[in-house]
Amino acid sequence: MSFKTVERKPLSFAERTYVPQILGGLKTTFKKMVKPNETLEYPEARPTIPPGYRGVPTLVKDPNGREKCVSCQLCEFVCPPKAIRIKPGEIPADDPTAHVEKAPQEFDIDMLRCIYCGLCQEVCPEEAIWLQNVFSLSGYTREEMVNNKAKLYELGGTLPDDHYKWDKKKAAEEAGNGGH
């Protein structure tokens, strides 16, 4: 049978006096008393954050210090609560990374809107936006809760890069077989 009826037994006389329950309850209580604590004394003690945690979204640079975001605005598009605002900008021609052409001029994430869903990280074609392990943030005003570009890079820092696709592209172009 895949269905079974749950058992209901009437209380015995002893159980009706409530004494066995009190004793049983006390037993549980004493057992728990001598056990180590389940709680953490936050903020002195911090929980361990597993890899892949979805904390505050940040912008990252590659190990050469290039800002990875190319302001394609895909994250701005996908963000369900519309927390991201990007103003695209050109990279000046004399910059060593000028061949990347674009970088954000302004990049704001409104942390009062962000729901930490991680979709921005998932869609970013440059692996430029990452939800890292910062999980607690606070502020006194609404303005304080909007992370601007400088703040985002400060939070994000540098992450390793597996592809260096722009460096490869530049090398290929210099070798004469770049092309579009």
Add this chain to the structure above:
Amino acid sequence: MATEFNVPDTAAKTAKAASQEFETEKMSLAMGPSHPSTHGVLRLQLELDGETVTHCDPVLGYLHRGDEKIAENMTYNQFVPYTDRLDYLAPLANNAAYAAAVEKLANLEVPARVQAIRVITSEMARVSSHLMGLGAYGIDVGAWSVFLYSFTEREKLYTLFEELTGARFTTSYSRIGGVARDVPEGWTDRVLAFCDQFPPILDEILKLLTRNKIFMDRTVDVGVITAKDAVAYGLSGPNLRGSGVKSDLRKDRPYWGYDQYEFEVPVGSKGDCYDRYLCRGEEMKQSIRIIRQAIAKFPAGDYYAKDAVRIFAPKKDKVLTSMEELINNFMIVTEGPQMPAGEVYFEAENPKGTLGFFIVSKGGGVPWRLKIRGPSFCNLSILPKVCQDELVSDVVSILGSLDFVMGECDR
């Protein structure tokens, strides 16, 4: 004049006798929307004759966010985070049910591994949701410590969720055609470790209530729902089965391969609060059984449907290295996973009951209409009927036994 009704105990009898002796006026009492035992922003407009409820009117809508309308304005994948916020005590189960509904529309088979992941996560969500329901119910009827112990166990589950999805609470784990990321190394072993240590603790927790005279006085024969009423009012989940109706979608219309797992579905015999409580307790044990079986034959393979070119976004390293996949990524994100036109309804057995999604699609990446059947909403519809002629203090007990969550009730 007051009509004759069955009064549950002597206290009520005295109260009733007193109210007949003196000419009394009916009193109206608003319970909620910020009453601790209404589990959220529910308001019960009660009409009382002394201690007895003569009329109960649930007032809903305080948590209305317009989720169904929001869904019409975004692509299918973008809506996944919003499903977290339906039954926010079991987000993983909602994510999976929603994704399965859209996959049904797309006529998309998901790999066995995805199905197994969905079964495991949904059952874990069931355990965590019932633990919460149990703890809160304990508080409602005056047993504080149950909450502390069940919450401790729930935290352990949340730590496992956190490792799997990256968030403890708002998991957003499903994607149309798969899941957001694969199961981390060694995660299934940690789930098994949880399954090993949990049942004795669950027994200990249940022991605090099941044979407890005070708890039984508050729940046995209180809020009786007959099987006929339960069906007529569209109840589902443990509330329906508590009344003895043998119905569980996992058995009746197995999805995600539930038919390969061996488990029993508990049903009640009387339909009172105590039966609903017993069913939840037993369901947790059965969920652990399912999780064990699912992990024992955890299939290898992909965590996303491979052939769904226009549905599932390409892998990250492909996006970074191939121009074609990059364009594909942009198309899927901006236009949404491409769905055929049509109408589908999919429902899944969630911890709180049957969560259904009805999708009307005119093709493309955005639903034309998405209707959500929240089990809590239907479960609450029976309140006026069960609360009739009960004592005010029993209303608290009945509410807790229905174990609803306003997030999916108001949507």
